[in-house]
Amino acid sequence: MKNRLKVLRAERDWSQAELAGRLDVSRQAVNAIETGKHDPSLPLAFRIARLFGQRIEDIFDDGDHHD
Amino acid sequence: MMETIMTSDQAAPLSGEERTRRRRRRQWMYFGVAVILGAALGALVSAYDSGGGDLFLGDYTSLRLDPALSLVLAAGFLLGFVFLPLWGFTQIDEMQREQNMIGFTGGCVAVLGCFPIWAMLHAGGHAGPPDAFGVFAVGFSAMAISFFYAKFRP
Numbered sequence: 001m002k003n004r005l006k007v008l009r010a011e012r013d014w015s016q017a018e019l020a021g022r023l024d025v026s027r028q029a030v031n032a033i034e035t036g037k038h039d040p041s042l043p044l045a046f047r048i049a050r051l052f053g054q055r056i057e058d059i060f061d062d063g064d065h066h067d
Numbered sequence: 068m069m070e071t072i073m074t075s076d077q078a079a080p081l082s083g084e085e086r087t088r089r090r091r092r093r094q095w096m097y098f099g100v101a102v103i104l105g106a107a108l109g110a111l112v113s114a115y116d117s118g119g120g121d122l123f124l125g126d127y128t129s130l131r132l133d134p135a136l137s138l139v140l141a142a143g144f145l146l147g148f149v150f151l152p153l154w155g156f157t158q159i160d161e162m163q164r165e166q167n168m169i170g171f172t173g174g175c176v177a178v179l180g181c182f183p184i185w186a187m188l189h190a191g192g193h194a195g196p197p198d199a200f201g202v203f204a205v206g207f208s209a210m211a212i213s214f215f216y217a218k219f220r221p
Contacts, residue, residue: 002124014083014086017083017084017087017088018082018083018084018087019083019086020083020086020087020090021081021082021083021084021086022083022086023083024086024160025160025161025162026087026090026159026162026163028162028163029160029161029162029163032162038162038165040161041161044161050086050199055145
């Protein structure tokens with residue numbers, strides 16, 4: 001699943017370790033999400049969305065648009 | 068009343084990087100405890116075995132231990148192989164939990180399949196009789212392979 005996590009993190013000048021600590025996950029998990037190797041659970045996706053003050057669908061894109 | 072109590076965390080909120088460092092330290096402590104526990108159990112078995120067996124080479128039938136010590140060691144292995152991994156599951160994040168579950172699934176499937184397959188091979192004269200340590204070794208190996216597959220898959 002594509003996402004804007006790396007961009008949002010870069011905008012705040014946060015390292016992966018900083019973001020990982022704020023989300024209470026490992027740095028490896030942040031890296032895996034950013035590179036699309038791991039799709040976060042719904043609770044983690046909500047934590048990410050709240051941390052960046054955005055909606056989940058504004059951060060994550062499953063490529064399935066029905067507009 | 069409770070809200071007025073200041074903890075050290077409240078006084079100085081931790082940065083994300085510091086939380087990550089603490090998580091990493093906890094993980095290394097877990098590994099350290101597991102290694103020390105394993106080494107201690109192995110050393111005790113080796114030191115007090117009067118039968119000339121070897122737990123880690125599969126010759127467990129020759130092991131002879133003091134009954135009380137055997138109970139202590141059994142409790143130690145219960146701690147090391149059951150409670151410590153289960154507690155570890157509560158200390159890791161969802162991605163690591165997924166990797167560990169894939170590993171445990173591989174180990175479990177291997178144990179379930181190993182005995183009947185081995186028994187059939189033995190019945191046809193292709194292998195010796197199924198052995199408890201052999202089944203354990205196959206299960207443990209499958210667990211490790213499955214875990215590393217989950218961790219390093221592209």
